[in-house]
Amino acid sequence: MKKSLILILVFAFVLSGAVMIAGGQDIAQAEAADDGKLYVMNWGDYIAPDTVANFEAWYKAKTGEDIKVIYTTQDTNEMMFTQVEKSGETIDLVCPSEYTIEKMLKAGMLKKIDKAKISTIDNVDPAFYTKVESGFGTLTINGQEVNMKDYFVPYMWGTLGVLYNSDVITQEEAEGAGYGLLWNTIEKKELKRKILLKDSVRDTYAAGLLYLKEQGKLPEKYNSYSVEKLINTVDAELLDAVEEALIEQKKDLKEYEVDQGKGDMVKGAAYVNLAWSGDALYAMEEALENDVNLDFFVPAVGGNIWFDGWVIPTTCQNEKAALAFIEYNCLPEVAIANAIEIGYTCGINPEVLKANENVKAALYEAEYDVDEYFSDIVRYPDMTDVTLGMMHDFGDDQVAVMAMWERVKATKTSATLWIVLGSVAGVVVIGVALFFIIKNKKGSKGRVVVEGPAEDKKEDDTFDVEV
């Protein structure tokens, strides 16, 4: 009786705790955020190592106040979203991708960025805002019309395309095949099981759709869709078509890579991968050290253009420092330092960068040719190109797309499994049979010789026990 009472009490206590945590009432939130702190959340390996420390010094020199940046990283947009949603008061500034910015905006989680307080805001490439405006337009949130461009400042951007080994595949073959290269439409023997795809549902869905468009296999009514509209359409017909295409692709697939893809390409362990331009540029440089030549292109049919931008959650406790952090990262020399470090393209207007002497010096020091750096089509694609579409938040359709992706991944070739199992079982049976046959033979032959000493030993043992 008493015991069960205690159990119930413990259970009730635990349950209340769980409900509190599940409901987002984090106890840590009760702590008021300190003025001298700035909580920044960004992607892993997405900033130059000294930027944060330099910002602290710069902030002190500018305002005379001390600031301590608490810098945390996340691996996925979804984690960033959840973190902001659940423990918002300990995040002042976060850097999600465009579709997550849209999702946060729709959920009412973002504060308008007071751009008048950012002196370096004019350094940002205005083409971004044009692109975002044409792609996302105005959103209606709680009956109010809002413009997404007022809520973010771009940090890094790039495209999604095909990275390939140019020692194995010629440029004509690659660019002729387009997304088909991932499906090995050129039917090159060397590519068998050497093709990678990102284990990222949004990117593979887009690649699947664009492949179908390229091959003319899209259902009739979607042919008039623009790239941007196509990659943001989720319906049963398209899901089925993409599922089929992705399952077909598995015959030449090495694996769905999470983060080992860059390494495999650099080592020459894989020849084709679906990659982001920044990763591709980084891999191309690394590969040269291994005498491997890689190249990257966005197929002619079109592609995805993306960006990550700084946003300020409504729960921000230190807006002044958050704006200062954005301002600092929009300084040409800071932006280029970050860009050189991580290989991605920063959101600062290339004309502003080119005109800055510090930028030139930094590029020179990193062994880049200034003109080459800015004219590289991989690094600076034409943002106004209509065949480059931005991805939007899938909303409730996300679940359906994920289910499609899981069905693709779960489809397996059972035959190999049965062969493995059957052969192992066979070997074991034969092994066991042989074991007994040999043992029996040995036993009958050497009965007297073997058993004599063995019995002696037994007697010794029993003797020991008795003592």
Added chain:
Amino acid sequence: MKTNPLKKVSQKIKNFRLTRGVFAWPYVLFLTVFVVLPLVIILVNAFLADGKLSFANFIALAKDGASIKVLINSIFIGAVTTILCLAIGYPVAYTLANMKTGSIIVILFLLPMWVNFLVRTLAARAVFEALSIPLGEGTVLFGMVYNYIPFMILPLHTTLTNIDKSFGEAAADLGADRVTVFLKVTLPLSVPGIISGIIMVFIPTISTFAISQLLGGVHLFGDSIHEKFIHGLYGVGSVMSLIMLAFVLLSNMLLKKFNKGEAKASIW
């Protein structure tokens, strides 16, 4: 029953003695915070959709179909791994149990266990790549068997070494040949070891996630749950975790029941 609860508490404090049970409290506390509490969170999350209590997550899971397929797939791979571990592990354990230096060799089998499983798996991946063996289901099975076989050999070895040799000798005296001795004496007596080996291997394998991803991209139930959580679908992910948990408990119970019956019989 009529005593004042407050009095009861004060009495308790007065009667406090540093008994052996007291030393278990830190662990009980640990268990509550890190095992019971997360389980309750999962339970709450499973029934929570858009901040309301509902069965929406269960319905969503039943509808998408992919997860059920993945679950069946994982059970299948788990079963294959277990069978392979048993088929490979039993002869090893049997041989070692009959060897004088057996317990030293068992340590050799345990050695890889002291290396973190992730390091082992990545090393296996590098070896496959160096030998240019394509990654796939076969390599995943290899990785799983490689990682879990010590858990099969250990209980088997313990049970087999603890079997009184005189049972076998008695059977041999009564005219049984070696095969009969093995089938009628050794094998039945080692059933508890087999059962605990199966529990130690099968249950973790059905929830494996990193090995399957690193060694050939086979998508298992553990991977599926992981994916649900990183995409912020906590509700559905929690329901799947509950299914997994129910499954683990069920198989544990079944095996225990089976084991009990055998243990009673083996007393004779």
